[in-house]
Amino acid sequence: MTELRLTPAPLSTQMFGLETTSSGREVTHFLALQEYVDPVDLEFLWQCRFPRAAWEVLPAERQVDGAVELTPGVLRVSARSVVHGPYLPLASLVDAADTMSASSQDTAPHPARFAHGTSMVWALTTIRERGEAPVPGGGDRDGLARIFAEGLPTREELRQVTALVALARYLGASAHFDAVEPPSTRMYRIENDQERYRSITPDPAANVDRIIYSDVWLDPAAALRIAQITLPSVQFMPTEVPWEGPEDPSRFLYREHMDLTAEQIESIHEAADQHDREALETANPVSAFGLVFEARDGDIITVEIGGTDELPPALQGVDWAAAGVIEYRISWVPQDLEDWHREIPSFDLRKRRTRYIQMVRDLTKAFYSATSGEISDLDGFLHDPAQL
Incomplete structure (x- = not known):
């Protein structure tokens, strides 16, 4: 197997000409991977969240002493954010300007404390924009209230931070955030920086729901029949208010x-x-309806069907969506919503979730076979139907 050589991850922020504000400064967060991700695939995943994301400089390979040396590339996500890398999960102790020439003796364990088995990291440099501390007691499925306990990210940083968590969840990776002000402006001193970085490894299984976007409309009877092939006890959702005849x-x-x-x-x-x-x-055409499966344990699966103008970024502007899009939203809703919104739910909920994931996927496969279109998760990433 060919040896792959990477540049150590920079501790200090590299300058990419980002649009800054008087109150904002650059900050770098990390995506830690155990396996190599092709730059083309990485670009597509970022485009699922930011359609204009594109490589300004592709990572470049060159043969050096029988090994492959990979020079970091730069993926422009927005005017105020770039993704760059890949890097070795070690930090250079020299200034960022000298990172490319750092030798092995100039490296030390990174204060982000990447997990054992991390083979490479990608860096996200954006604008540091923080607001108030999170309110105690709320749900925190993504762990952001824990990570940014002193002040939640806002505006551009919030968009990039949530995208990084979503990407980590999709790839089974970890996200590491420069969440706390460093104790020293000399950023290459790491002795006291161990609490500067906070990490999260999102559970890919937590992303249960699926959405089909299609230009095919299924009438209620056909949709019910398709759903009942998978779950025979599926029924129409009850209407909100039964009609009791004309008023006086x-x-x-x-x-x-x-x-x-x-x-x-x-x-x-x-x-x-x-x-x-x-x-x-006069028969009024139905424009939206829902189906529901109620399990004995109190959990439910719903299928909500109707037109939508809100498409994930990856589907905005596609030709077939110009005439209108039908959304088939297939969701699992557990009985204990408080447990569901925890960063780490109870073992019982996670055990039940395994069963409902398969139900949601079976329903998604059945509806996709009848409607075609595109399948998305709640994070906006598209999924290959063959993987259902």
Whole structure:
């Protein structure tokens, strides 16, 4: 196997000409991987969140003494954020300007404390924009309230941080955040920086729900039949308010303030009755509906079907979506919502989740076979139907 040589990850922030503000400065977070990710695939994944993401400088390979040396590339995500790398999961103790010439004796364990088995890291440099500390007691499925306990990211940094967590979840990787102000402006001194970086390894299994975007509309009867092939006890969701017939129009008539004859009142009643009869005789097309499966343990699976104007970034502008898009949203909702919104749910919930993941995937496969289109998860990443 050919040896792959990488540049050590920079501790100090490299300059990429980002658009800064008077209150913001550059900050670098990391994505730690155990396996190599092709730069083309990485670009596509970032485009699922930021459609204009593109390589400014591709990582370059060259043969050196029988090994492959990989020079870091630069992926422009936005005017204020870039992804660069890949790097060796060690930090250079020299200034960022000299990173490329750092030798092996100039490296030391990175303060982000990358997990054992990490083979390479990608760096995300963005603008540091922090707000208030998180409110105690709320849900924290992504762990951001724990990581940014002193002040949650806002605006551009929030968009990039949530994307990095989503990417880590999709790739089974870890995200490492420069979440706390370093104790010294001399950023290459790492002795006291051990608490500067906080990490999260999102559980890929937590991303249960799937959404099909298609230009094919299934009428309620057909959709119910498709769902019942997978889960025979699926039923239509109950309507919000049952219709109880026409209202008495006389309740809108204040005769003490209006001079109406008996004939006029009778005429109003007849007109109202005629309007109700016509409404009952005219079939209004259904534009949205839902299906539900209720399990014995109190968990439910829902299928919500209707038109949508909100597409994930990766599908915005595609030709087939121009005439309108139908969304088939297949979701698992456990009974214990508080447990569900924890960063690490209980073992019982995670055990049940395994069963419901397969149900959601089976329903997704059944509906996709009838509608085609594209399959997305809640993070906006597209999925290959063959992997269902």
